[in-house]
Amino acid sequence: MTVPDTRPGAEDAAGAADVAGAEGAPAAGESPPLLAVRGLRVAYGETEVVRGVDLDVCRGETVALVGASGSGKSTTAHALVGLLPGGGRRTAGRIAFDGEDLAAAPERRLRERRGRDIGLVPQDPMVALNPVQRVGRQVAEALLVHRLATRRAARERAVELLGHAGLPDPETTAVQYPHELSGGMRQRVLIAVALAAGPRLLIADEPTSALDVTVQRQILDHLERLARESGTALLLITHDLGVAADRAARTLVMSRGEVVEHGPTAEVLGNPRHADTRRLLAAAPSLAWPGPGGRAPAGPAPAGPAADPGRADPGRADPGRAEGARAEAGRGGELLLAEGLVKDFPLPRATGRRALRAVDGVGFHVARGETFALVGESGSGKSTTARLAVGLARPTAGRVCFAGQDLAGLRPGELRRLRRRMQIVYQNPYSSLDPRHTVAELIGEPLRAFRTHGRRERTRRAAELLDQVALPSAALRRRPRELSGGQRQRVALARALALEPDLVVCDEPVSALDVSVQAQILTLLATLQRELGLAYLFISHDLAVVRQIAHRVGVMQQGRLVETGPAERLFTAPAHPYTRQLLAAIPGGRARAEGRP
């Protein structure tokens, strides 16, 4: 991959925004940097995880701190504001913020700085909001603790902030509880929290990995505008070099607790010297993908339909799965059929409206052995649609047929039998596996639940399934916390396959994973589909991922399916304006426009 060493900003208007940030780079500025970290070391017990990090962030500048998981980037971010988790401690280093050494400051002083001067956007939005407090109150708290507003003013300001963070209906959101919001919406709330007090430095720890591409852009554009207007600096912690490429004037690459490479983003990406940088570059799906109208994907996992000629006929029954074809002939291999699905959710009385229509007249089908992807922003109703499709939620209107049987007409027992044939893999492999069970128990659980195998048989089958997902049988005795994110998702996949389903619903199966691991899991999914004749209903916000796996794609917007079609056609010739907007918003777009891979 050859990359011309172009300066950003020589190109389009979007690139110019980068330059605005770059003006504050250390070489140019005369004033001392806003944040100057020297020789920062952090240890957990005896293990040193951050080993002498130097880091500068100037006023209004955007700096990206990039690295694979476990590289120490997140620990570095937390050490800056003195919020290391239990057992972690700073063993050496200076953290000069605006001339004051935070490493030597008392806790009281640090507390005044937190939120007020340095905002933090945490990593996992699903667990980062207090579950028993209304969202608006949690945003307002950021103002109240620093006495920046009265109670009433803080409440009003909170609604404003939620709107700024890209929430479409901030008045409603403010009176809702976190569990009533999607992951993307929660992350936007957290961004509102971090920005509430108008900090001078914002530390964003993987802020957009859970967000849709269009929202990523909105949020990041918003942050850039903020940086320009108020001189807020942004330290962006990410594993996605695509995000770094678009946003940051300078990039630091971390590996094993050390900064292994740093410099202007264009140089780091264009001329990677360290092996880890090259690995991250190769694994970034957003950078590897050529974009609409471009050539075939050159990424590490060309697992898409084009890679396998046998997939040209998705309805073809696999000989090894002949029994899977069972009695539902006559539908032409149509496994799942959804017609006119509508789902309403009741809203709290305070909002003045009765119900929220999450899914609005959605219809699609999934054929045997085919991957149908639903893409859309968070809150577009794609996850709800998936839940309706497998009978986990009842549609307000419309019907779902699986293998020719209408789910609504089934007795609970029949529905349960049918559910064996449709399994779900969830987004978060950390929370979908019970930490107290061993892998063997986790995989054997569905077998036990449906009483298909005896105890000894279960262990044998579990080992077989592990083999299918390419994990060593030694993993059987491990517990989830001893496994990496990718390994856990493989276990979740093995569990889903235990009952030999015909359909696997993948709800954002790779979005919680590192990019390099993402590619491996996607390849595995494609292999399993080929070998077992599985159909996938694939839910994702990440178009780059969908491109690698889907045969057909449906685009959802505000509960409606606005466009459906074969993946190739949709990506090369999108018909609906919203689809075009989604495609244009994929991170790394600017990098591509500049002629990088």
Next chain:
Amino acid sequence: MSGRRVTGRAARGRLRRAAGRGLGFVAWRLLQALLVLWAAFTLAFGVLYLLPSDPVTIMASGGGEATSVTEEQLADLRAEYGLDQSAWRQYATRLLDAAHGDFGASVQTGEPVRRVIAEALPPTVQLTATALVLAVVGGAGLALAATYTRLRRLRQLLLSLPAAGVSAPTFWVGLLLIQVVSFRWGLLPAIGQDGWRSLVLPSLTLSLPSGAVLAQVFARSLRTALAEPWAETARAKGASRLRVHFAHAARNAALPPLTVAGLLLGNLLSGSVVVETVFSRAGLGRTTAQAVGAQDIPLVLGVVAFGAAVYVLANLLVDLCYPLLDPRVRAGRAVTA
């Protein structure tokens, strides 16, 4: 498959779901509570009346001073208490009467069981209520202090206290308190019941095991809550330790101790048997002890039914509190119904 059958099934499904929702959580829990009460009564009845021993002989020899009772007198007694009838009939009669609040008359005094319980109740309510307040305030206070302090020694000391409190037997603690506070220091009365001063030692003794369990459970759930990512979000806003502790963690951590508190109320009631005996206080506990000693079967059955009712009611209240504390419980009901 005919269309009518499909719609019939769908309709039945809808009805079931509507029953789950429309009948409501409260009504459903009330029904469960009644079931538990019925089960407790049935079990107590079974144990007391259907055991191989003859209740009338026990009554005749234990209840009165008469040493020799004729067969005729025994038969009369059996007829009087309805014991000559079949077990089922007795059970049905008892249950029906109990449903109206009639538990018959005490064998010792001949007074209606209901009145005996009603008269013994006020001092016990006073005792257990005070003990409950002490247990909740002390237990929660200890848990909050133990998780809040940054001094490791102090935290370890505070966290080791509940284990000691749980394992100390109530009667021993009571005697120890009497020995030290009343006899050696002469601060508070050892026995009797006049004024609040005589209430201090017994309620303290009674609250100790319950408070210790509460402290253990609450401290543990507080530590879990404080390690949650949302607690870090609050810290990152600049919230003080105090604020994170009380405004965020405490409410999240309150559910497990609340559940335990419901169960502990039963413990307090049974603990009053020991405490009232040790401190020579009149009350339901002492009445129970005497009734068991004298094998006053109708009274024991009444006390058991009353205890079960209190227990069930307490847990019902706890269940109704959940949704107030955690909005996800409200949502969970709507979704799973």
